[in-house]
Amino acid sequence: MTTVDAHRAATALPPAARRSPAGPVLALLWAGAFAVLALWWSDTGSVIGAAGWLTGAGRIAGLLCGYTCAVLVGLMARVPLLERRIGSDRVARWHAMAGRYTVCLLVAHVVLILAGYAAQDRQSVLHETVTVVLDYPDMLKATAATVILFAVGITSARAARRRTSYEVWYYVHLLTYAAVFLAFGHQLALGDDFNGNAVATAAWYVLYLGVAALVLWFRILVPVRFNRRHRMRVESVQREAPGVYSVVVRGRRLDETGARAGQFFRWRFLGEGMGWTSTPYSLSAPPRPDLMRITVKALGGHSAAVSLLRPGTRVWAEGPYGAMTADRRTAARSLLIAGGVGITPLRALFETLPGEVTLLYRARTAEDLALGQELEALARWRDAKVLYALNGPRGERPDLSAGALRSAVTDLAGHDVYLCGPHSFAQDVYRELRAAGVPDRRIHHESFEL
16 A cells, blocks of 8 residues: 555544543633632631621732632643643633633722721721831731732733743743742731631642642753753754744654654753743644744744854754644544644644645745645645645735635635634634535634744
């Protein structure tokens, strides 16, 4: 049997998609939030007067804020179950949502507690604030933690994020660890729900120490072992299109990394001033025993510096991450839709995905098509189709409406669709795919917008 015949044989019985653990994980997280509310309920007697209601509401907000802080850090720990089975982009959205909850709960906690204490002591809110910050145990550290979390929240806002470099955003977010550490003592010292409640205190320690163990293991120890084992260096850098470069990385026993087409690593190049930032880039070709390749478009300081990398530059990588692999496949036929540099993970999938495959590649001009010769060669090798969606001679955007997609791809609704590209592009195409009758469960996409 030839290689092409083997590819076609795989179309007969496509493997069932692995069930995502997203539902059980979300249920567990919400169960933890309800357990926190139950803790407050069991420890609270009668609530009397405005001061009692304000203080009680502030305690609830504080407990939930402490819980969501732990959830935030847990979602940042890069646990393989989450990153590879649920998907890094989905986990990132959960993290962003948990961050918004945390900041809102923090504001509510501060405002309600100070208002309640001021009403109870018959003092102004300003006087009560100074008293609490300066005289209560662990409050100076808690105040510092509050300032840090506000800074993280501000830099995460969409308007601020557009004006903030990735490097600044990255390091501000790392301060979340410091904020959680600074606030922990305050939670136990002033939390009425923990005073005299050994079970609740032990559970809180287990929660935070468990999350700290995940961070220590998956963000520090596992990457150290990974990079000591594989010892990667830059092999070569090649221009693919205007502002687009491929980097070939050589290492030892790379076939043992478990990397698959469609996944990505977080890369840190220890040269050209790039060692301070870890940035996600997808594999643009299936990994080999000694080589891996990424293809990068210059969209920021780090990605623009990729073209300056020299052979021999040491590489620090973490991964593999991402769930947009062949495991999501549920049908015998697949459509890959790439927008711009979103071609990188789909190029790898185009080579390895079983069954009948069609690739639709959206770019402004023919000159912007990266890896075009490879795609054509792969299409001939596996008897697949490559379709291009380019701007017209006057800059007219191509028609990617539901009707146009149905006309271009026979039985579109019966395909699995793998979608990757800029966030707005992916959103628009997703809506058209749904309008064209493609079930949501068959649309597989990951977005690396931060």
